[in-house]
Amino acid sequence: MSEEGRGDGEVPDAELVKRARKGDDGALGSLVRRHQAGAYRLAVSYMGDRDAAEDVVQEAFVKAFRALDRFRGDASFRTWLLRITANEAKGTLRRIGRRGEARLEDAPDVAGTGPDPAATAVMAGEAERARALLRLLPEKQRLSVSLRTEEGLSFREIGEVTDSSEGAARVNYFHGIRRLRELME
């Protein structure tokens, strides 16, 4: 996978980390470019707001790269970085006293509940509606669905990022997908 540094011809993350620790600016830049999009999407999942997500990612990257010498390599660099991003997002939400879920009334009309479901569905578009409805899911379900579908993480990796067991991540994912399909109908 390109984002994990396992793609053909790509330098693996572990090697880039080693070089970055020795002061290689190019390796540092590669790690940032490779992982910033995934971290950003995770932050969006938590915050629901793109500007706030960018701030969270910046703070998370500062903390992660400051602590790069302490990265032991027990987990992959990607899940380590995502875990730091998740913690930063949770801390920010705590500080501002807000939860990550949207309210049902903020979501676009669901077919069957709006004044004109057919017209609403056409206007919003199925994809946009699915994305808006995703925000209605409880945090762990929402994160499991996002990390699995958008980043292609395994359930073990999702567990590492969300501080759950592999089994819990799997259950959260399938609950989340089922609920999303129900909301879409």
Added chain:
Amino acid sequence: MNRSDCGAVRDMLPDVVGTDGAAHETRRFVERHTAECESCAAELVLIRELRRTRPEPSTALATRLEQVVRYERQAVQRPWWALTAAAVAALMLGIAVSSEPAGEVVAPAFAIEAEENWPWASADGLVAGGPVFDDLSDEALGRLLEDLSDNPGGA
């Protein structure tokens, strides 16, 4: 179609949607199943749409992140003696500044103590706005002109 395959197929759907995850055999297996299973096919469509519309960061974010991360790493990698030297220099500078005799503060020649009806004073006593000369006596205006000619640059 084999219904017992649904569990395994649903497990694999995100890997099939991803650009680089699933092996060829996995893709074939999922394709064959979803061609006949409406429920798994609907789930595949949903996952595909979520993947297609996933949020992308602005191009500026990567540049910003690279800059802050480089700065942080340079700070971490700065040798301990450089940090100590900087701290000692800052300390010495602080001591030098604080030990300088304060002396009496002397107002510059052009400084005038604000008085009532002074042209720059606003109604609430704050010095603000542009000068208002209308209410000044000829004597006061003359004094101002003298000051201006003594200090043409205002300093």
